Amino acid sequence: MSEESVNIEEQPCNTNVEESPAVAATPKQTKLPMAKIKNIMKCDPDANIVSNEAVFITAKATEFFIDAIAKETYSITAKGKRKTVTKKDLQTILDTLDCLCFMEGTIDI
Template identity: 40%
Template structure:
């Protein structure tokens, strides 16, 4: 029986990404298949709503959208811990409030989420914006 001889495998033009790193043209590039989950046109409209912003490049809008996604993912994971403590699988407003109160990084959100969550919950449950909220025409919530 012949001994197996290892065959060298040619490597690419450099070492691949290390653990926890992504390739330069990986899934976080604006032109990739994954892209951002948030609609970039709405993110750009929100950015341009700021009077101090005159131009917003595609890359800047993409980075802002991706940062928002990561923020939502982080706060949702932290809030889910409180839902699990309550033996629930569904996040509730009180879970988000508990995460905001318990985690120092979310301190800037204390007292700021009442209206935002009301609008979001209304939209998620198919109600659209209520008549009392219709003056709040936002590029992110064009449902009025």
Template identity: 45%
Template sequence: MAALAEAGVGAAPPVEDPGSGSGSGSGSLCTAPLRLPRLPLARVKALVKADPDVSLASQEAVFVLARATELFVETIAKDAYVYAQQGKRKTLQRKDLDNAIEALDEFAFLEGTLD
């Protein structure tokens, strides 16, 4: 799985920063290539707007929330996959997620949510 991620398999192609054209001559503060989120931004924005405490959400905020969600799902899936491997399986099961949530303090806020 890690080998696939390192090889770039399944990853979205990097998108060039619009201000970093080769002929423009102006420097850009962003050195990392911009990667578009895999989650649909319209759906993320609809979820944000569903919260009665939120009146406005900029596109940048929606983008950051989508990217943070992707990183969170990736992290918990990798941690749960370790437990699946210990059980000599390649498929994640609910018990693998439960084990990851119980074992790591960073997921303590999720305890009891999958019941």
């Protein structure tokens, strides 16, 4: 199946995250501390050497993941006509979206 024929609606999780253009890996382009991410990645005994590009991609993927979950959770909050996001809203998203099934049971309510 070619990339052109993939229907976005068929994807298991459509998080509506905007695509950003490819950019060079520099620390100023991430919101998360790359040094901390690198230290976390090095905790894996199989990862002796971690490239800066791998750290950058991991940081950006984490930012997009957090952004998508935050937007989805806020949408539940807004539907309830509330301004404060609660754990219950996050749990609703985790239970509702199939692409987040790996996180089931991670939040105690």
